[in-house]
Amino acid sequence: MSRIVILTEGKSNPTDAKTATGILRYRLDEVVAVLDSTQVGKTAGQVLGVGGSVPFVASLAGVDADTLLIGIAPAGGGLPVSWRSLLRQAIERRMEIVSGLHFFIGDDPEFRELASKYRVRIYDVRKPPPGISVSRNIARSARCFRVHTVGHDCSVGKMVTGLELARELCRRGRDAEFLATGQTGIMIAGKGLPIDAVVSDFVAGATEKLVLDAQHREIVVVEGQGTLVHPLYSGVTLGLLHGCAPQAMVMCYDPLRREIKYGNMPIPPLGELIDLYERVASYIAPSEVVGVAANTAALSAAEAEAELRRVQAEVGLPATDVVRFGCGPLADAVLAARERLRESAGRSGAGAAAS
């Protein structure tokens, strides 16, 4: 167990502090405080909508913690210049550093030297391990049933939906595992591959490796990234989709999102996106969207229920908000899809491959 301070200085909003909210949701027991001098006196729950009574602090002085975790995930993944002194202070207090930035803190000469001096480890979780190469296009033949959370934009709940779905399947006695593909997911799961940080030729290969390493599972739930129509990140999304060759997909969306985040463009209708994902995925292996996960955090309970009824009618699929209403309908849909595949494989005499 670590004693973590999450650093979000000046950026404590749910959009910038995406990593912070993920850690607060899934590693709350380990979080001591959130460091943002502009929010002192408030709690994480008040400011970020998650994290309950975890306090904001203005500095590391007097805080009993052993880890400083960078709580933001900005486009481009740079380190805010003004944060350098905060990192120096943490290292001088012999705190470990955990970061999911594209900028590798451990490769920075100043931080490397300081960490060596104070015998502190720096974990750059977005730094790909060695040995990643091109795909062999064999994830589609893996024995495990492959589920992939996809979305109409980035930051709409693909990681949370994947984590909750894997948990719900485990709760039902299934041998399911969440496979993390992004920095926050890796910090939560304790393993995974940061596929948006690998050499672009190797995105499908990295994803394939994740799946093959977990193919002893009955079901894997592969965390999605971005969206196929994202002008900045679509390449990552497609390489990931083809690399994990999912048999079932869950479409995640935010009902209030109208424009692509960072993209300054309208988001196409959900039904059109479902069709696009199914078409594009199926060039590698047959795949269907089996359910919808709405992120209704900004709606009232009544509005959320109305939205779920609306979207179910619109796309004809089961829908839920996994945080608010649980993951039951999605787990049902995934298990039903798995059953359909087993039956059709049984009929065609290829039962072994789907058993």
Next chain:
Amino acid sequence: MSRIVILTEGKSNPTDAKTATGILRYRLDEVVAVLDSTQVGKTAGQVLGVGGSVPFVASLAGVDADTLLIGIAPAGGGLPVSWRSLLRQAIERRMEIVSGLHFFIGDDPEFRELASKYRVRIYDVRKPPPGISVSRNIARSARCFRVHTVGHDCSVGKMVTGLELARELCRRGRDAEFLATGQTGIMIAGKGLPIDAVVSDFVAGATEKLVLDAQHREIVVVEGQGTLVHPLYSGVTLGLLHGCAPQAMVMCYDPLRREIKYGNMPIPPLGELIDLYERVASYIAPSEVVGVAANTAALSAAEAEAELRRVQAEVGLPATDVVRFGCGPLADAVLAARERLRESAGRSGAGAAAS
């Protein structure tokens, strides 16, 4: 002018030696010999179908050359182990090394030390320059008219078609430029960005940078990579497509190709792929496939002509083999598309953006 020996030892076939054939086609004046001890006594023209009387040699002994260029582009981009001694010999002869592998020769401790000792430069053209980051989604507003060569698979002629199209447009007095996105294209054009070697989050951003740096041109022709349905490389293809936001695309294909190279899967029909590219591209900016480039190298002249008639009837677009029959129909189609865009922009009162 360099005096180049191209290294293809044991791999002198048009599939493995893709970089060699590109250099022989576009930098023939500089090529002294091809190094492959298994082909001595033959010419490049005989073995690779391009390069005329350039001889194969068994070693560097007695060859008057100043550059050794790695002539292969294998999946994964590794250096064949048995080639290390050949590279050592070249450096000891004070030859410069030019490589497009994912494996960076200049970062290898042994080669780095040797190159330093013999004061020889190593050019790893696939090593991305610093300063590449995420896209800002603004290539779609660049002033230049953007053409993109796409394909039904990798290694079907997207680079050659792009180079020939830019040349033909220049011949017609247009201010056109070929923008290289792969290692061989960069070696030929003398500049470009190896977009399949950048961090995957930055593919669209690298492509956008290429376009913005050339937006003073009237027309840019952006070299395509892979295909949207390629299980290994589709992520690169889509990031590139969205990053350059083309107004016109040219579909390149090999009429004898039935299976995806390295992918062990059938290739979808050309008309279906044209529809897929137009749909996916148009989420960022309106785009149409305006012509088809067939790679008929393995067909007789009569077969090639029949194939062009067949494909034109199939997809309803002008078609040519740019090597065999020239690039005229594609240049016509591109200029017509540009004219249509200017007219429609003029009608809608947005003339400035398309002028």
